[in-house]
Amino acid sequence: MTHEHSYLALGDSYTIGEQVPIEESFPYQTADLLRRNHFVTIAHPTIIATTGWTTSELNAGIDAAPPSPGYDLVSLLIGVNNQYRDMDVITYKNEFALLLNRAILFAAGRPQHVFVLSIPDWGVTPFAEGKDRTKIAGAINQYNSVNRAIALAYKCHYLDITADTRQLGNNPEYLTPDQLHYAGKTYAGWAHKLAPLMAEVIKPKSAG
Numbered sequence: 001m002t003h004e005h006s007y008l009a010l011g012d013s014y015t016i017g018e019q020v021p022i023e024e025s026f027p028y029q030t031a032d033l034l035r036r037n038h039f040v041t042i043a044h045p046t047i048i049a050t051t052g053w054t055t056s057e058l059n060a061g062i063d064a065a066p067p068s069p070g071y072d073l074v075s076l077l078i079g080v081n082n083q084y085r086d087m088d089v090i091t092y093k094n095e096f097a098l099l100l101n102r103a104i105l106f107a108a109g110r111p112q113h114v115f116v117l118s119i120p121d122w123g124v125t126p127f128a129e130g131k132d133r134t135k136i137a138g139a140i141n142q143y144n145s146v147n148r149a150i151a152l153a154y155k156c157h158y159l160d161i162t163a164d165t166r167q168l169g170n171n172p173e174y175l176t177p178d179q180l181h182y183a184g185k186t187y188a189g190w191a192h193k194l195a196p197l198m199a200e201v202i203k204p205k206s207a208g
Contacts, residue, residue: 002041005034005041005202006046006070006073007031007043007046007075007198008074008103008106008107009027009046009047009048009075010062010075010078010099010103011047011048011049011053011075011076012049012051012052012077012080013050013053013080014077015049015077016047017181019177019178020181020182020183020187024184024187024188025184026191026194028044029191030195031045033191033192033195034195034198034199037195037199038195038196040199040202040203042072042073046071048061054082054085054087054095055096057081058078059095062102069105069107069109070108071108071113072107073115073198074107074114075114075115075117076099076100076103077117077118077119078096079143079147082143083119084122089143092143093146096146100154111154112201113201114157115156115194115197116151117161117190118144118147118159118160118161119147120140120162121136121140121162121169122136122165122180123137124166125170125179125180126179127179128180140162148160159190159194159197161189161190164186
């Protein structure tokens with residue numbers, strides 16, 4: 001019998017795909033690409049994410065409805081709301097490390113099955129008009145240096161999507177009507193980068 005792989009996506013508005021159909025979110029598009037391009041049997045992703053969540057709120061959300069361990073794939077994208085609220089980077093570092101530890105546990109203790117995505121730069125969007133875009137970019141870079149260092153120290157995968165958002169974040173085609181969140185077209189770009197990385201991790205098992 002073919003094993004149906006499972007995928008848990010942890011995050012905030014960028015994970016649920018605020019203002020787009022769930023099928024256009026990056027976890028759903030990634031799972032779809034795994035099926036179509038990599039011939040992986042995979043269930044619809046389980047998503048624990050809410051627009052506006054910080055690291056502490058994601059931790060609380062997991063506590064409120066803890067998923068069972070044993071997922072084949074886990075993604076984690078969190079931190080933009082910490083930055084938006086001008087919260088302390090040290091707090092982010094500690095809470096992100098806790099979240100990544102939990103993500104690894106959900107992946108049955110396999111760090112190579114966990115994928116961290118960098119935080120997009122909302123400062124280039126039309127929504128940020130009148131704000132200090134340079135300051136926002138600097139803060140996003142600081143947060144990303146933290147999550148990248150922790151991801152690599154824990155031997156998880158790291159996918160940088162920030163450069164893409166800086167290139168496309170003021171193009172209406174890649175944004176939702178609120179001019180802040182991303183359209184399905186943006187998430188498709190992330191999915192096309194993420195799916196091959198995930199396939200490489202789980203394909204040997206599915207072929208055996």
